[in-house]
Amino acid sequence: MYSKILQFPKDFAWGTATASYQIEGGVKEGGRVPSIWDTFSHTPHKIEDGKTGDVAVDHFHRFPEDIALMKQLGLKHYRLSLAWPRIIVDEKGTIEPRGLAFYDHLIDALLEAGITPYVTLYHWDLPQYLQDIGGWENRKTVDAFLRYAEVAVQHFSDRVENWMTFNEPWVASFCGNLNGAHAPGKKDVPVALQVAHHMLLAHGKVVRIIKDIAPKAKVGIVQNLAWVEPATQKDEDILAAVRWDGAYNRWFTDPVFNGSYPEDMVSYFGNHMPVMQESDVEAMAAPIDFLGVNYYTRRLVAYDSQDQFIEAKQTYRAYVPRAEFEEFEVWPEGLYKVLTSVKEKYGDIPIYISENGTTLKDVVSADGCVHDPSRVAYLHDHFSAVHQAIAEGCDIRGYFVWSLLDNYEWGFGFSKRFGIVYVDYEDDLRRIPKDSAYFLAGVARTNTVKVQSL
Numbered sequence: 001m002y003s004k005i006l007q008f009p010k011d012f013a014w015g016t017a018t019a020s021y022q023i024e025g026g027v028k029e030g031g032r033v034p035s036i037w038d039t040f041s042h043t044p045h046k047i048e049d050g051k052t053g054d055v056a057v058d059h060f061h062r063f064p065e066d067i068a069l070m071k072q073l074g075l076k077h078y079r080l081s082l083a084w085p086r087i088i089v090d091e092k093g094t095i096e097p098r099g100l101a102f103y104d105h106l107i108d109a110l111l112e113a114g115i116t117p118y119v120t121l122y123h124w125d126l127p128q129y130l131q132d133i134g135g136w137e138n139r140k141t142v143d144a145f146l147r148y149a150e151v152a153v154q155h156f157s158d159r160v161e162n163w164m165t166f167n168e169p170w171v172a173s174f175c176g177n178l179n180g181a182h183a184p185g186k187k188d189v190p191v192a193l194q195v196a197h198h199m200l201l202a203h204g205k206v207v208r209i210i211k212d213i214a215p216k217a218k219v220g221i222v223q224n225l226a227w228v229e230p231a232t233q234k235d236e237d238i239l240a241a242v243r244w245d246g247a248y249n250r251w252f253t254d255p256v257f258n259g260s261y262p263e264d265m266v267s268y269f270g271n272h273m274p275v276m277q278e279s280d281v282e283a284m285a286a287p288i289d290f291l292g293v294n295y296y297t298r299r300l301v302a303y304d305s306q307d308q309f310i311e312a313k314q315t316y317r318a319y320v321p322r323a324e325f326e327e328f329e330v331w332p333e334g335l336y337k338v339l340t341s342v343k344e345k346y347g348d349i350p351i352y353i354s355e356n357g358t359t360l361k362d363v364v365s366a367d368g369c370v371h372d373p374s375r376v377a378y379l380h381d382h383f384s385a386v387h388q389a390i391a392e393g394c395d396i397r398g399y400f401v402w403s404l405l406d407n408y409e410w411g412f413g414f415s416k417r418f419g420i421v422y423v424d425y426e427d428d429l430r431r432i433p434k435d436s437a438y439f440l441a442g443v444a445r446t447n448t449v450k451v452q453s454l
């Protein structure tokens with residue numbers, strides 16, 4: 001047995017990530033208006049355990065305690081999102097000062113604790129009043145987003161330097177409008193593509209707005225990229241994998257970096273293509289300072305004549321371990337491959353791992369602790385994969401584990417635990433750092449990962 005120490009670059013940002021609807025609760029407080037997730041989670045049969053984010057993990061009230069925890073663990077970087085429906089409360093663009101004040105308190109408390117905030121503008125909680133006029137299908141929502149972003153950036157950019165425009169536009173557009181698993185729950189290919197187009201357009205336009213307001217700001221977008229491989233070497237499976245990569249990866253990265261949709265997919269989608277204006281492509285490709293990569297899985301893809309979207313399906317190998325979230329393989333090598341392929345395709349863009357983590361059936365042990373050795377191993381192996389990408393010249397700036405806390409996992413409600421801090425849903429939402437929290441704390445403190453091999 002030998003051990004090796006992997007040293008990460010100086011100033012590497014170690015931290016955790018969360019999203020407003022998943023942790024805040026307080027949905028009727030501080031003048032917040034409903035979002036599409038309030039509507040969706042209150043609709044019967046949409047959420048696995050029937051629960052809503054009304055209280056979530058009550059971060060709205062307990063943020064001082066959560067920040068103290070981060071401080072105690074020595075985690076000096078934190079990715080959070082702003083809830084648009086707390087800040088702009090109607091279609092006319094009325095600003096809610098109590099919403100701004102809530103985030104003032106939160107951001108000031110982070111800074112006071114020595115924690116750098118990375119703020120995502122859109123992590124899926126679209127105000128319901130906009131969904132009532134068609135949501136992201138309607139180009140007016142792009143303008144409403146720009147107005148909200150302008151207000152937020154003007155207000156917070158004296159304290160926030162790092163901005164992330166959208167979180168995972170593919171999940172927001174396709175899970176929300178193609179398979180109906182997320183809000184607003186539609187199932188329509190052209191609608192999903194139109195929604196995606198408006199999000200990418202809003203992203204590009206907002207980059208320019210942020211730069212105008214705060215020239216020193218660093219602005220990026222968060223994409224969830226999977227490593228895609230064909231299930232077999234049969235032509236039909238190889239082509240299905242190319243389509244999968246085209247629809248879920250390249251569809252969202254090509255416009256941002258190249259100012260165009262991938263041609264193979266444009267001809268595949270044919271008359272499902274979104275309505276767009278000539279200037280949109282240029283707008284979508286506004287130069288960004290970094291890319292946020294959310295990585296959870298490899299996708300092993302086979303041809304599927306029954307699939308109405310891209311005639312492709314995900315398959316699995318019995319010997320590859322899967323997360324409790326069954327569609328996710330535990331495949332750290334895919335993270336390395338995603339990172340090196342971004343560099344190959346789009347050049348030397350700085351990258352943050354903006355999310356990575358896993359879900360387990362965590363329990364509080366008799367000793368009062370939460371032991372999650374599989375999550376520790378998962379993180380260890382993914383950190384090592386990132387180190388390998390860095391060693392090969394990728395410019396990786398930081399790593400945000402998903403998530404700080406167990407929280408409301410969208411369509412799964414509270415049935416999935418992704419946190420490095422356990423939340424006791426039976427006991428007043430008590431927080432208990434899991435072993436993985438202490439593991440991350442050690443990695444952050446030393447800026448190294450220890451690898452052992454036989």
Ligand code: FCB
Pocket residue numbers: 019022167168171224294355402409410418
């Ligand atoms: C990502 C989301 C995040 C969380 C994780 C598990 O797709 O961005 O909010 O739900 O998955």
